[in-house]
Amino acid sequence: MNPNPVASASSTPTSVSSSSSWFSGLVRMRSGKPTVSANNTSSSSAGEGPAPLGGRRNQLHGVLFKYGPKSVQVAFKTGDFRQQVIFIGGLTDGLLATEYLEPLSIALENEKWSLVQPLLSSSYIGYGTSSLKQDSLELDQLISYLINKENSEGVVLLGHSTGCQDIVHYMRSNSACSRAVRGAILQAPVSDREYRATLPGTAAMIDLASSMINDGRGMDLMPRDADPEAPITAYRYHSLCAYMGDDDMFSSDLTDDQLRLRLGHMSNTPCQVVFSMADEYVPDYVDKKALVERLCKAMGGAEKVEIEYGNHSLSNRAQEAVRAIMDFVKREGQDWDDPWS
Numbered sequence: 001m002n003p004n005p006v007a008s009a010s011s012t013p014t015s016v017s018s019s020s021s022w023f024s025g026l027v028r029m030r031s032g033k034p035t036v037s038a039n040n041t042s043s044s045s046a047g048e049g050p051a052p053l054g055g056r057r058n059q060l061h062g063v064l065f066k067y068g069p070k071s072v073q074v075a076f077k078t079g080d081f082r083q084q085v086i087f088i089g090g091l092t093d094g095l096l097a098t099e100y101l102e103p104l105s106i107a108l109e110n111e112k113w114s115l116v117q118p119l120l121s122s123s124y125i126g127y128g129t130s131s132l133k134q135d136s137l138e139l140d141q142l143i144s145y146l147i148n149k150e151n152s153e154g155v156v157l158l159g160h161s162t163g164c165q166d167i168v169h170y171m172r173s174n175s176a177c178s179r180a181v182r183g184a185i186l187q188a189p190v191s192d193r194e195y196r197a198t199l200p201g202t203a204a205m206i207d208l209a210s211s212m213i214n215d216g217r218g219m220d221l222m223p224r225d226a227d228p229e230a231p232i233t234a235y236r237y238h239s240l241c242a243y244m245g246d247d248d249m250f251s252s253d254l255t256d257d258q259l260r261l262r263l264g265h266m267s268n269t270p271c272q273v274v275f276s277m278a279d280e281y282v283p284d285y286v287d288k289k290a291l292v293e294r295l296c297k298a299m300g301g302a303e304k305v306e307i308e309y310g311n312h313s314l315s316n317r318a319q320e321a322v323r324a325i326m327d328f329v330k331r332e333g334q335d336w337d338d339p340w341s
Helices: 101-110 124-129 132-150 163-173 176-180 193-195 202-213 233-242 256-268 288-298 318-332
Strands: 064-068 072-080 084-088 114-118 155-160 181-187 273-275 303-307
Touching: 064 318, 072 101, 072 181, 084 132, 084 163, 101 114, 101 303, 101 318, 114 132, 124 233, 132 155, 132 163, 132 176, 155 163, 155 318, 163 176, 163 256, 176 181, 181 318, 193 233, 202 273, 256 288, 273 288, 288 303, 303 318
Parallel strands: 084 114, 084 155, 155 181, 181 273, 273 303
Antiparallel strands: 064 072, 072 114
């Protein structure tokens, strides 16, 4: 899910230079979002929130490394520890995608965990020509890198918005490296389909996407009006917008059996669902409390965290998000047995 209202989430590590570099010029694809910089680090405690350093916020000190063969496959890591929280953003997301990542990185370092923010082929405007399957493959490459190059002792996956679908899909894949996942956190697992259904023209575009797929043109691009933010294939549009499309995992109109079919395998992994009770991308007709209850039940009893008045990205409740995430990491991330020992 895109927090903007649109027609829609290995080489040796290299330390980021303390001088200005191309990395400091990476910017969010959304207007008004901060520039990512690796020049400084915040020094306040997570409980108090990050203090501006030199009058500037949203700055993290860490390492940028390459985890796969594609040029986009880089990740930014804060903290130098053998257990990592991997953040997977939603549509149009990239580095520093949510306001809580900066205070979260500080809180994790205090508990000797690293925060890893990967770029995937689907990051920024790449989501329209990618898929959950591709994201899953690249996530597995990242975890493999952390295991083999960083001696990782296990990871916790943290998904925001459409990144939650990535986690669910990855854990279903039973990839070898998925055994390194100690726990999964789904923050804002909401329905792209239900949100996009509120936008004009969606029904006609779904029909067009279905027709293109039936004609063997699923990887062809849809008309620009389908998604003004990014080029999007017929397959990905159908996946996001159609009933029971591949991305359709959290819709309120799915039956309990359908939810269990899509989410039931998550019962094998400690899970937390962090749901914003004022999420602007959940239509008004949806009973949020009933939905989050059903999602947690379908996942075999996942931990439920309801954040009152929280918006989709929890930019207005960042500290509550950090507390909930850290409580889960400290509780479920411990006492983990190495699956390869």
